[in-house]
Amino acid sequence: MFDHKTILVTGGTGSFGNDFVRLVLAEHRPKRVVVFSRDEKKQHDMRLALADDRVAFVIGDVRDAAAVTSAMRGVDYVFHAAALKQVPSCEFFPIEAVKTNVIGAHNVLEAAEQCGVEKLVVLSTDKAVYPINAMGQTKALMEKLTLARARAPGSQTTYCGVRYGNVMYSRGSVIPLFIQQIKSGKPLTITEPKMTRLLLPLADAVTLVTFAMEHGEQGDLLVRKAPAATVQDLAEALLRLFEADNPIDVVGVRAGEKLHEVLVTAEELTRAQEFDDYYRVACDGDRDYDKFFVRGERSAAFARDGYTSENARRLSVDETAALLMELPEVRAELNGWRSNATPRRAAA
Numbered sequence: 001m002f003d004h005k006t007i008l009v010t011g012g013t014g015s016f017g018n019d020f021v022r023l024v025l026a027e028h029r030p031k032r033v034v035v036f037s038r039d040e041k042k043q044h045d046m047r048l049a050l051a052d053d054r055v056a057f058v059i060g061d062v063r064d065a066a067a068v069t070s071a072m073r074g075v076d077y078v079f080h081a082a083a084l085k086q087v088p089s090c091e092f093f094p095i096e097a098v099k100t101n102v103i104g105a106h107n108v109l110e111a112a113e114q115c116g117v118e119k120l121v122v123l124s125t126d127k128a129v130y131p132i133n134a135m136g137q138t139k140a141l142m143e144k145l146t147l148a149r150a151r152a153p154g155s156q157t158t159y160c161g162v163r164y165g166n167v168m169y170s171r172g173s174v175i176p177l178f179i180q181q182i183k184s185g186k187p188l189t190i191t192e193p194k195m196t197r198l199l200l201p202l203a204d205a206v207t208l209v210t211f212a213m214e215h216g217e218q219g220d221l222l223v224r225k226a227p228a229a230t231v232q233d234l235a236e237a238l239l240r241l242f243e244a245d246n247p248i249d250v251v252g253v254r255a256g257e258k259l260h261e262v263l264v265t266a267e268e269l270t271r272a273q274e275f276d277d278y279y280r281v282a283c284d285g286d287r288d289y290d291k292f293f294v295r296g297e298r299s300a301a302f303a304r305d306g307y308t309s310e311n312a313r314r315l316s317v318d319e320t321a322a323l324l325m326e327l328p329e330v331r332a333e334l335n336g337w338r339s340n341a342t343p344r345r346a347a348a
Helices: 015-027 040-050 065-072 087-092 094-114 134-151 174-183 202-215 231-241 317-324 328-338
Strands: 006-010 032-037 055-059 077-080 119-125 158-164 188-190 196-198 221-224 228-230 248-250 262-264 272-274 278-281
Touching (some): 006 015, 015 032, 087 134, 094 134, 119 202, 174 188, 174 231, 188 231, 202 221, 231 317
Parallel strands (some): 006 077, 032 055
Antiparallel strands (some): 196 228, 221 278
């Protein structure tokens, strides 16, 4: 579906953008891929790594509406991945999260309408569901902005979104932290042993987004299913892979963290379609005020639970280790570790 099309990726130098652009170039014949981001160093590195004339790099910030509109002229498909994602940063500077995750998203949605984009997919997160921190709250508003666009009559652009949990080995995530602690002989710091997290390889997140672009309808929210593991089992799986004996230090739940992730709410499940690998949460109608003020549905029933890391398929330590070994980054770290003649062990 990307053949002979022009594609724009906001935040295109991030983990998702790098993998997605590589996939599009390798498996399709796009007319042009526009990488829109504000980091010139990352753009320079990506330009050298790709060395592909079909990729255009545009310096700009989604906070700047004019820059977004300028970059989007002539674009067919847009993937909106730009965001402030670190929970502590958003907690300490919530207005910055609003400027990027809310106003920036509005600028992208508005530019897509003005420029006649065929389809736009926004990337959301489990933290937007029942949000308890500023990052999740601003991403929840991004979802609402997208739904509002989808409900607007007469739009020539299709607006839809995806929502997924932790992408394994993404920047700032726990897996590279645990590996660094193993290699330096330090204790592995976990928050709460029974805390659960969905485990999604980056390749699956990229597949979800391309699936949404191909199959998503106006206002759809597509959610990729994933297996889950406890934080304790994740730490033990890495220790087993690295044949290390680092101790585990329980530091307690940090501010802004949930015990379990929620990807689909109980309320959303009432109108969701379930497939083998996905949930499709359809838009709940147009701008019908009566649904909010006048009419109800006597037959409406709420699911007991949503789709969460607590009730998703739970991996054992062995299964978690096998999934970790599917990640090229983990295999590379492990090969480097094994190449040492005398592996370092945790300090006594």
